[in-house]
Amino acid sequence: MNIIITKEDLKKINFFLDKVVSSSLAHSVLLVDRSGQLITQYGNTMDIDILSLSALTAANFGATAEIAKILGEEEFTLLFHKGKCENVYFTAIGDHVIMVTLFDDKTSLGLIRLRINQIAEDLSQTLVSIFEEKREVSVSGSQRPS
Amino acid sequence: MPFINFSKDEIQCKIVYYGAGFCGKTTNLQYIFAQMGEDTKGKMVSIDTRGDRTLFFDFLSLNLGKIRGFDVRVQLYTVPGQVHYDATRKLVLKGVDGVVFVADSLKVQRKKNIESLINLAKNLAEKGISIRTVPVVIQYNKRDLDGTDSEILPIEVLEKDLNSMLKVPSYSASALKGAGVFETLREISKLVVKDVSRKIMLVDQQLK
Numbered sequence: 001m002n003i004i005i006t007k008e009d010l011k012k013i014n015f016f017l018d019k020v021v022s023s024s025l026a027h028s029v030l031l032v033d034r035s036g037q038l039i040t041q042y043g044n045t046m047d048i049d050i051l052s053l054s055a056l057t058a059a060n061f062g063a064t065a066e067i068a069k070i071l072g073e074e075e076f077t078l079l080f081h082k083g084k085c086e087n088v089y090f091t092a093i094g095d096h097v098i099m100v101t102l103f104d105d106k107t108s109l110g111l112i113r114l115r116i117n118q119i120a121e122d123l124s125q126t127l128v129s130i131f132e133e134k135r136e137v138s139v140s141g142s143q144r145p146s
Numbered sequence: 147m148p149f150i151n152f153s154k155d156e157i158q159c160k161i162v163y164y165g166a167g168f169c170g171k172t173t174n175l176q177y178i179f180a181q182m183g184e185d186t187k188g189k190m191v192s193i194d195t196r197g198d199r200t201l202f203f204d205f206l207s208l209n210l211g212k213i214r215g216f217d218v219r220v221q222l223y224t225v226p227g228q229v230h231y232d233a234t235r236k237l238v239l240k241g242v243d244g245v246v247f248v249a250d251s252l253k254v255q256r257k258k259n260i261e262s263l264i265n266l267a268k269n270l271a272e273k274g275i276s277i278r279t280v281p282v283v284i285q286y287n288k289r290d291l292d293g294t295d296s297e298i299l300p301i302e303v304l305e306k307d308l309n310s311m312l313k314v315p316s317y318s319a320s321a322l323k324g325a326g327v328f329e330t331l332r333e334i335s336k337l338v339v340k341d342v343s344r345k346i347m348l349v350d351q352q353l354k
Binding site for chain 2: 002003004005006007009010033034035036037038039040049051052055056058059062063066
């Protein structure tokens, strides 16, 4: 199975990510697939090594899923790491994707969570279509690079 | 499971270095990282314990140039080789596009090589991938020990043990000194890119 992301997909996804970034004051959001591949990024990621961040995000989620199983849970659907200046919030969006939100002390975890919850369902619907098994037939409207 | 991004004209593929503990998976990545130019490689991430054993994985991202107008980026991962880290190996194998199986040429490691290859086949099968169809390259590592006090197996024996059924490309190597490392990487990249190209052509045909 190969995953194809068209320009239309990205336009739809960025619409939701823009909503999160502009309404929560987070400085950037990444979408990462569970195998560690970066799907897209939005906002100011500065000089962050986002490819490594993507790989480690998937690993982090996988590791904590094992902790969850030990505790009798299927998995933890959100994770939060707090630093002195930078914070990172991970949320599972559907079965295949993890949203990584990077923010500093200009905003709060509560606001970030609220804004993500407001778009999570709709974003999940958009992403489900990308990860569908028979995806190939639905990309007929996409533009091929010249 | 390659990621084909039509918006950025980019393809991302995942190659996993697999093999028994201490066979040289991390050493392969370290050599590649040391030799590649700054413009083609990302940072190398390693999560290991103090004893040089990989705890989770190593990760290195490389830019391989263009095919059919798409930038091809491969992400190299290693797995922890120790038997009891099977859950981690399964996690790293998620979404894999190609595998380099690193075999330890030391005679004492013969059984562990075979066990690790069986473990790879089993873990791939759990993800619905057949070891017979996914691109695989075998590397016989530590050939530089030939002629030293450490007894190593002849290539013919290793081939018989590990490659008589698969019949995939195989290379002699010394990850520590670098011999065979890039030959292995080149071959697995070629196989993976070929596989991805075929998939792109299928998409192309559907678009027409």
